[in-house]
Amino acid sequence: MCTASLLSLSLGCPVAQAGQPARPLRLAVSDVAYATLALVAEAKGYFMQEGLSLDIQHFKLGRMCVEKLVAGEVDFATAADVPALLAFMNRKEFDILATISTSKRENQMVIRQGPGITGPSDLRGKRIGVLAGTGAHYFADAFLLFHGIDQNEVIHVPLDAKDPAQALERGQVDAAGLFSSQVPDALARLQGRGIVAKQLPIYTATFNLLSQTSAAGVSDDDALKFLRALRRAERFIKDEPAQGRAIVAGVMMVSADQLAKGWEDLDFRLSLGQTLVSNLESQERWARVNGLVPGDAPAPRLLQRIRVGPLRQLDAQAARLFK
Incomplete structure (x- = not known):
């Protein structure tokens, strides 16, 4: 941290005035x-x-x-x-x-069950919700790769950080990589149509x-x-x-x-x-x-x-x- 001196003043460092707290x-x-x-x-x-x-x-x-x-x-x-x-x-x-x-379990994949979708192996070509630029995003791609699904074989859909379960509830995505604290709300709103994929030691x-x-x-x-x-x-x-x-x-x-x-x-x-x-x-x-x-x-x-x-x-x- 800059200290009060002629050098610090010449460098433009912030200096507290005498008698004023930093x-x-x-x-x-x-x-x-x-x-x-x-x-x-x-x-x-x-x-x-x-x-x-x-x-x-x-x-x-x-x-x-x-x-x-x-x-x-x-x-x-x-x-x-x-x-x-x-x-x-x-x-x-x-x-x-x-x-x-x-945590080895902080990120989880929630799958919206429907016609032709009962588990991870059915997600190829489907819409995957991601919290872009987060650990949950990285986990989602690592999860898919573990199941033999390349990232180019799915459609990534950015989720709303304030309400990530909404896209699942409305059927706008078929699965979503979420933080564990978000999972109970997602499952409740899916009303029995949602499952949490088996946790894997991937991240x-x-x-x-x-x-x-x-x-x-x-x-x-x-x-x-x-x-x-x-x-x-x-x-x-x-x-x-x-x-x-x-x-x-x-x-x-x-x-x-x-x-x-x-x-x-x-x-x-x-x-x-x-x-x-x-x-x-x-x-x-x-x-x-x-x-x-x-x-x-x-x-x-x-x-x-x-x-x-x-x-x-x-x-x-x-x-x-x-x-």
Whole structure:
């Protein structure tokens, strides 16, 4: 972060006036179970207790949070690996500070049964709903490929992020890759015509804390304070899981019972490891094949975009990434 000096003034860095506090940092957080650590830290006041003044904005998807981050409108964001990777490949500069949750079951394929459609093998040539640019989008394509269906053999239909089940209900798509929290609503609205395809070990999704670079205004000290708040939330969830679920259910505006159905599939732990790197590398190939990034997009130098220092300072065992 810039410091007050003649050099910083000459470089145009923001400098707080004498007697004025520095502006609060800003967080864009997605209201999904993946972001539980950040949502609990906010509710319990852990950010403030760790000395971090934070303005918090809430969004439906991590992709929206990344958009705010790369536009310079926030300093921190929570998002899955896919939107982060797509932003990197579009030449955006920011850091990954930590993975804050993982799940092997967070993404699911809901199939609208009808004439000629009873399961995954019947989806060739059909309309597949996707939440474009999200982990659910990547999962949908990986799911189809596992069943021998190339992405060019289906019709991708973008879903409305605010109401992804609507297209299934209206018959505008034959199946949709959804987040687990969206599945109960989709099944209810399909009124017995919907099934969830068998879960497959094809994608361990990672949800991550992103930040502006240190040059753009987020110092290692800021990052460490944020991670300390998340570590407190991690301990709270472990000790008081029911209270943790109640907090997140309230934010997501769903019942605690509904949230509990997928809660056990989520692993809430701060980490930086090989799963994240492997995902990003696989998604880079997927993004190029699907034309989701410019054709001349350079390799994003992924390891250089992962800022290991703050997490390693908090917990060396949690940062198992070698750079």
